[in-house]
Amino acid sequence: MGDSPVPPNLVLIIMDGARAASIAGHGGSRTARTPALDRLRSEGTFFSHAVAPGNWTLPSHLSLFTATLPWTHRLRTFRRGPSPLPTIASWLSARGYDTALFTEEVHLIAGYGLEDGYQHRECPVPAQSDEERTITNRIFGHSNWLYSERIRRLMAALPPAALPLTWPNHRAEIAFKRLVTSGSLVDGFERWLSSRDRSRPFHAFFNFVDPHEPYEVGTGPDHPGILASRYAGVPRFYLLTVPKLRELVPWREVESKYLACLEEVDRKVARVRADLEAAGELDRTLFVVTSDHGQSFGEGGNVYHGCGATDSVLRVPLVVRPPEGADIPRVVDRWVSICDVPSWLKASALGSPPFDKDGFPMVPFPVLAPAPEPVLAEGGPASDPNLSLRGIGMDHRWNHRLVAAYRGTEKYVLDLFVGDLRMWSAGSAPDRDPPAHLSSDEAKKLLPILFGIREPRQLSDETDRGMTPPRQPLDDRRMRSWGYD
Numbered sequence: 001m002g003d004s005p006v007p008p009n010l011v012l013i014i015m016d017g018a019r020a021a022s023i024a025g026h027g028g029s030r031t032a033r034t035p036a037l038d039r040l041r042s043e044g045t046f047f048s049h050a051v052a053p054g055n056w057t058l059p060s061h062l063s064l065f066t067a068t069l070p071w072t073h074r075l076r077t078f079r080r081g082p083s084p085l086p087t088i089a090s091w092l093s094a095r096g097y098d099t100a101l102f103t104e105e106v107h108l109i110a111g112y113g114l115e116d117g118y119q120h121r122e123c124p125v126p127a128q129s130d131e132e133r134t135i136t137n138r139i140f141g142h143s144n145w146l147y148s149e150r151i152r153r154l155m156a157a158l159p160p161a162a163l164p165l166t167w168p169n170h171r172a173e174i175a176f177k178r179l180v181t182s183g184s185l186v187d188g189f190e191r192w193l194s195s196r197d198r199s200r201p202f203h204a205f206f207n208f209v210d211p212h213e214p215y216e217v218g219t220g221p222d223h224p225g226i227l228a229s230r231y232a233g234v235p236r237f238y239l240l241t242v243p244k245l246r247e248l249v250p251w252r253e254v255e256s257k258y259l260a261c262l263e264e265v266d267r268k269v270a271r272v273r274a275d276l277e278a279a280g281e282l283d284r285t286l287f288v289v290t291s292d293h294g295q296s297f298g299e300g301g302n303v304y305h306g307c308g309a310t311d312s313v314l315r316v317p318l319v320v321r322p323p324e325g326a327d328i329p330r331v332v333d334r335w336v337s338i339c340d341v342p343s344w345l346k347a348s349a350l351g352s353p354p355f356d357k358d359g360f361p362m363v364p365f366p367v368l369a370p371a372p373e374p375v376l377a378e379g380g381p382a383s384d385p386n387l388s389l390r391g392i393g394m395d396h397r398w399n400h401r402l403v404a405a406y407r408g409t410e411k412y413v414l415d416l417f418v419g420d421l422r423m424w425s426a427g428s429a430p431d432r433d434p435p436a437h438l439s440s441d442e443a444k445k446l447l448p449i450l451f452g453i454r455e456p457r458q459l460s461d462e463t464d465r466g467m468t469p470p471r472q473p474l475d476d477r478r479m480r481s482w483g484y485d
Helices: 035-043 057-066 088-094 135-140 149-157 159-180 184-195 226-231 236-241 243-248 251-278 338-349 440-450 462-466
Strands: 009-015 045-051 098-103 120-122 202-208 285-290 318-321 331-337 375-378 402-407 410-415 421-424
Touching: 009 251, 009 338, 035 251, 035 285, 035 318, 045 402, 057 088, 057 338, 088 098, 088 202, 088 338, 098 184, 120 184, 149 159, 149 236, 149 243, 159 226, 159 243, 184 202, 184 251, 202 251, 226 243, 236 243, 251 285, 285 338, 331 338, 331 375, 410 440, 421 440
Parallel strands: 009 202, 009 285, 045 331, 098 120, 098 202
Antiparallel strands: 045 318, 285 318, 375 402, 402 410, 410 421
16 A cells, blocks of 8 residues: 555545446446546446445445445334444544545434444534425325325326425425535535544545435426426325326436436535545545445336336446555456445555455455355335335335345346245346246245345345334434435
């Protein structure tokens, strides 16, 4: 790592909601312009097959911080309390690192254990709940009526009925997103960076939510028309449960706005890099950029994220720029989980390269190195106890607990509710092509190889199998999510 006696700084940036297919180098047909990310890629390692461990914020972030999968740490809903497992930030703090968390996503400082180990924490608007932001939630909250089967039947029979219920909320969410993504978070990092003791190394974590829904469809040259733009503002829950609504959304225009949001978050990555360079810290910093999950725009019947195990949600970008003097590969094409990131940070803090020539961690965090393959991810519904998922029924596969396994040229998805195992082989596109359904004998042979189990229930428990437990009060005035109910 060079001659510096001070361990390298460690910067980790989450582009919340960035999917691999929309970033150059992953084979997508429509990609954003990301010069900052491209520059980091040219100076470091590009991971072409990175996978998020979960399909929404809470489980994926805790996996990222603890190097464990969701069925190990079990944070799948808004359960307040400390992290059930040691976090990399806590480990670094104990070793003398200054640790700071800069987030536009308030989940990370709302008491769910994701902030553990971070001495300094900043969020633009840390205490505004969804009821405070939007009139519909203020009036109806999370009532049975708002998410009832009667309302869903009404929307299916008369799709325009969804608009007066959802459009005011959408406008309020857009206004709130503008507020939290204004750039003040990077300003806070600049102040913190200039005021700290440079004799100590630091670890800075960022979460930027620009790529996350909602999207402001209806402005600019791609305007799809007034009515279509209104349907683009219908929340994920209704789009999933009322297929007729999903068919009315102008997905191409929504994706265009998403690409613009990716370009905006790339500019923030550039600002963080420029701040490090101006402070003389860049060349002694490990710089990691990735995402906690992707976004789906109708692929495989999926909507945004927080449900299903589609590639659009589970495959994410991952780029690493090393400190000066580190010997790392230029490209890693094997399947890699972002659960490896804590091991890379730990190795760097101990003076080793973050990973070897094949991208395998040099030092595991916390103690055990993960199996090289397959790479696993969970694709269950976000927030099982949420009222919005009750009463839907289990005929929707996205409402099942799913576990995906990526191995070589194959992808497998195990359904823990039904118990079946599906496979996509080389040459097929999992978000577009139908899977092969394996026989029970084939599945029985593969379960121990892919998942280390003999039967699906070993990865489940009563809560997971039920999927619709009674709602538990959140007792939380902070924002509960970007559209999670």
